[in-house]
Amino acid sequence: MAGKSDFLFGIRSVIEAIHSGKEIEKVLVKKGLQGELYxxxxxxxxxxxxxxxxVPVERINRATRKNHQGVIAFVSAITYQDMENTLIDVFEQGKNPLVLVLDGITDIRNMGAIARSAECAGVDMIVIPEKGGAPINADAVKTSAGALQHIPVCRTSNLFRSVDYLKKSGLQIVAATEKGSEDYTKVDFSGPTAIVMGAEDTGVSGQILKICDAGARIPIVGAIGSLNVSVAAGVLIYEVVRQRSL
Structure with a gap:
């Protein structure tokens, strides 16, 4: 469970927080709650x-025993950015865009480790889905060594449409996948690129795979069939750095 600074509770408090523009990750509501305020x-x-x-009230009670009125909201530790505006800023600055798309990364530690590698390598932004991904809370920021407070993170309600927008904006879409047809060192990362990293258990979603320009495969020679997603992300990101520094 997140730290105390990561949540607020009480129906009116949560309503006011939403109206004030606070970045809310998610809200837990007690089963059976009723009334006008609800x-x-x-x-x-x-x-x-x-x-x-x-959820059952016991789940909320595990977070706080105070008068939560059956509602608790988890607050994001960062301010999310608009993807389209961020991409425009990157182009206007004359940069060669490198975007990281996280398709269902659910482990907070993986999220933090990926963000740390991305920030160190100069990735321009990270794109995540509104639902189905790890919450960006104090634990994620800590794991990222603070990187999540320095790199733009863009949250989208439709990840497929966002990836399609990146493609139509001139970015090459490269999926990290064990079924990829190309060794990751053979993929040309010299131009504007978005790398898509998939969920820890299922990989990149089939819908997004269909619009990718390339599938990058990291060779595995040991007995374990795959790398941790944060390690795989670091390998691909720094291959981009290597190619662009030649």
């Missing part, structure tokens, strides 16, 4: 496109 909360979350989950 209905207002649900409507507010729908309008702000904030995800919530209905």
């Amino acid at each position: 209905e207002e909360l649900i409507e507010t979350m729908k309008e702000a496109r904030i995800s919530w989950q209905t």
Whole structure:
């Protein structure tokens, strides 16, 4: 469970936090909750496109024993950026864009480690889905050695459409996949590129794979069939750095 500084509780407190523009990762709502204030909360979350989950009260009690009124909201430790505006800024600065897309990375430690490698290598932004990914909380920021507070992170409600936008904006889309047809060192990373890293267990989603320009494969010669996703991300990111420094 996140640290105390990562959440707030109480129906009115959560409503006001949403109205004030706080970055809310998700909200837990006690099963069976009713009333006008509850209905207002649900409507507010729908309008702000904030995800919530209905859970037994015991789960909320594990986070706080204070008067939570059956509602607790987890607050993001960073401020998310707009992907389209961030990409425009990168082009206007005359940079050769390198974007990292995380398709369902659910482990907080992996998220932090990937962000740390990305920031060190000069990645221009990280794109993550609103749902189905690891929360960016104090633990993630700590694991990233603070990198998540320095690299732009863009959260999207539709990852496929966002990847398609990057492609239409002139970026090569490269998926990291064990089924890739090319050794990662053979992929040309010299131009604008977005690297897609898939979920720890299922990899890059099939829908996104269909629009990728290349599938990069990291050779495995040992008995274990795959690398940890954060290690694989570091390998690919620094291959981009190597190629672009030649």
